Amino acid sequence: MNSFEEALELISQTALPLGTEPVALGAAMGRVLAAPVIARIDSPRSDVSAMDGYAVREADLSCGETRLRIVGESFAGAGWSGSVGSGQCVRIFTGAAVPPGADRVVIQECVSRDGDLALILRRPDGPRHIRRRGGDFDQGDELLTTGRLLHNRAVVAAAGADVASVEVFFRPRVFILSTGDELAEPGIASKTPDAIPESVSFGVAAMAIEGGAELAGRLRLRDELEEMKEAARHALADTDLVIVTGGASVGEKDFAKTMFEPGGLEMIFSKVSIKPGKPVWLGRSGKTLVMGLPGNPTSALVTARLLMMPLLAGLGGRDPRQALRWRRAKLTSPLPACGERETFHRARESGEEVDVFAFQDSSAQKVLADADVLVRQSANSPAIAAGEMVQILDF
Ligand SMILES: Nc1nc2c(c(=O)[nH]1)N[C@H]1C(S)=C(S)[C@@H](COP(=O)(O)OP(=O)(O)OC[C@H]3O[C@@H](n4cnc5c(N)ncnc54)[C@H](O)[C@@H]3O)O[C@H]1N2
Numbered sequence: 513m514n515s516f517e518e519a520l521e522l523i524s525q526t527a528l529p530l531g532t533e534p535v536a537l538g539a540a541m542g543r544v545l546a547a548p549v550i551a552r553i554d555s556p557r558s559d560v561s562a563m564d565g566y567a568v569r570e571a572d573l574s575c576g577e578t579r580l581r582i583v584g585e586s587f588a589g590a591g592w593s594g595s596v597g598s599g600q601c602v603r604i605f606t607g608a609a610v611p612p613g614a615d616r617v618v619i620q621e622c623v624s625r626d627g628d629l630a631l632i633l634r635r636p637d638g639p640r641h642i643r644r645r646g647g648d649f650d651q652g653d654e655l656l657t658t659g660r661l662l663h664n665r666a667v668v669a670a671a672g673a674d675v676a677s678v679e680v681f682f683r684p685r686v687f688i689l690s691t692g693d694e695l696a697e698p699g700i701a702s703k704t705p706d707a708i709p710e711s712v713s714f715g716v717a718a719m720a721i722e723g724g725a726e727l728a729g730r731l732r733l734r735d736e737l738e739e740m741k742e743a744a745r746h747a748l749a750d751t752d753l754v755i756v757t758g759g760a761s762v763g764e765k766d767f768a769k770t771m772f773e774p775g776g777l778e779m780i781f782s783k784v785s786i787k788p789g790k791p792v793w794l795g796r797s798g799k800t801l802v803m804g805l806p807g808n809p810t811s812a813l814v815t816a817r818l819l820m821m822p823l824l825a826g827l828g829g830r831d832p833r834q835a836l837r838w839r840r841a842k843l844t845s846p847l848p849a850c851g852e853r854e855t856f857h858r859a860r861e862s863g864e865e866v867d868v869f870a871f872q873d874s875s876a877q878k879v880l881a882d883a884d885v886l887v888r889q890s891a892n893s894p895a896i897a898a899g900e901m902v903q904i905l906d907f
């Protein structure tokens with residue numbers, strides 16, 4: 513059995529980027545850059561006004577009142593072509609180019625206008641309200657590095673750099689197979705005695721999409737080996753990762769691994785010393801990776817968070833360990849000593865504190881809805897007192 517750190521290391525070695533493609537910026541949200549974004553223009557493109565007002569020559573301003581002749585207007589997108597001479601000024605608006613000669617913008621609240629004369633009541637001090645050319649970035653600057661996730665703010669920077677399309681890594685294509693004779697589609701389980709709603713694939717699919725995956729398909733399977741082998745063959749075609757839930761343990765109908773044997777299944781790890789989720793496994797069938805998650809809903813979601821997310825990060829061009837950003841918080845109640853499996857408790861964060869739920873069963877579903885972090889407790893650690901700091905991970 514591998515430790516959690518060993519499993520992560522194996523994932524880092526296995527999860528290599530799948531390839532790259534150009535995409536239009538409008539479709540790039542959530543994608544990972546495979547090449548840096550380099551600015552194609554300066555920003556601002558020239559010295560521009562930061563306020564609505566009048567572009568003046570600082571040297572013209574006297575301590576008392578100053579009268580200047582308005583010789584032109586400069587709008588954003590339609591600047592004024594002349595230059596501002598002594599005793600002159602130009603009406604100017606936010607984002608408009610500051611004409612040569614002017615070196616300050618006086619905001620319009622400090623100016624009264626009389627025909628083509630601007631009357632400045634007293635000499636302004638403070639900022640000159642001019643944004644310098646290239647003050648934000650220069651043409652040729654690297655604005656976004658390879659491996660960056662394009663979120664809403666990053667696409668603003670790319671678009672602002674006059675970049676129309678970006679080179680990104682392929683999204684991993686993920687197929688989810690859930691196994692178990694007892695499973696029924698949510699909404700119809702109550703009609704059959706012994707049936708339970710298939711819940712896990714919904715959470716795993718949602719998490720995979722959050723992790724940058726594209727959902728290639730989802731199938732619910734009965735524990736019938738021949739049917740499962742056929743489904744495995746179908747799921748393996750044209751996907752990068754198959755996630756199979758349930759049947760990971762040692763039950764008589766636990767066929768999650770066996771179903772992949774016709775295509776060949778090379779194991780990468782077959783159990784991890786964590787609680788919950790010990791039966792989680794990773795293998796490769798042909799060129800497709802296969803991850804088996806335990807069927808218990810909490811075990812499935814915890815292992816998906818701890819191991820599937822780093823795997824997807826790596827396949828999608830990011831550092832797998834970036835998917836796990838541990839933070840620290842203070843325990844509100846004590847934790848008992850940890851057994852020999854590293855343990856990840858479901859908990860809720862509140863301010864700088866973290867409340868570990870009393871119900872930690874691996875079959876739990878209600879608590880999953882309430883938990884927002886996992887609390888990490890190392891294997892064989894002694895009891896941890898309330899008030900101690902612990903490692904937490906967004907869940
Ligand atoms: N003798 C042993 N028994 C078990 C061991 C063991 O080491 N020795 N390991 C236990 C651990 S730990 C776990 S976790 C579970 C995992 O078992 P499986 O992956 O084989 O899961 P199943 O038996 O298929 O299901 C477990 C449980 O979860 C329910 N389930 C399954 N799939 C779904 C789904 N998609 N949606 C909702 N609920 C699901 C299923 O009905 C079972 O109740 O094994 C222990 N046993």
Ligand code: MOO
Pocket residue numbers: 786787788789790791806808811874875
């Ligand atoms: O790992 Mo199982 O998830 O302990 O019940």
